[in-house]
Amino acid sequence: MDSSHVEHDLVNVLFTEAQIHDRLGEMAQQISADYEGHDLLMVGVLRGAVMVMADLSRAMPGHLEMDWMAVTSYGSGTKSSGVVRILKDLDTDISGRHVLIVDEIIDTGLTLSWLVNNLSSRRPASVEIATLLRKPEALQMPVEPKYVGWDIPNEFVVGYGLDYKERYRNLRDIGTLAPHVYS
Ligand SMILES: O=P(O)(O)OC[C@H]1O[C@H](OP(=O)(O)OP(=O)(O)O)[C@H](O)[C@@H]1O
């Protein structure tokens, strides 16, 4: 592999492709058991959740539906701007539906606390959250995901959907970036 490959910018791998695959499989089993006998609508939060949605949903054996929302609380860098806006709303009427929000990371909790409030006002039967990663030390808003892959330290991570300036989403592993990337 030459140095233009994105893997070379990772200084520390937190989770490998295989670990992510296994953990999502466990989460899928738990979610499938919990929603057995119910129609499930999985709502992915663009753009970062694309990989999690693809792999989590395919690990689930039963029927489910997918829809997508795009919201923004970040600029192009690494800090939350504190304001959430809807860039793309759901195409589905969720009243009476069991909704599972699928995201790849809860950091300050701003995005998902806002989203849970927003979706709850549409009278769904239930709203829960599945997130691959959570940073407990960074949490500023009350968010209680029912399904969490891993808790991680308060560090900026990339890969598997997570970007830095729109790059690194295509990394198969999740890790932290080498300092030279930021300078
Ligand atoms: O808990 P918070 O501090 O609100 O951060 C979490 C949010 O940040 C990420 O999205 P991001 O805004 O980076 O957009 P993207 O999915 O398009 O990369 C992630 O998908 C969450 O939605």
Ligand SMILES: Nc1nc2[nH]cnc2c(=O)[nH]1
């Ligand atoms: N790429 C990336 N996006 C985030 N959004 C909120 N936290 C993070 C993070 O640690 N990494």
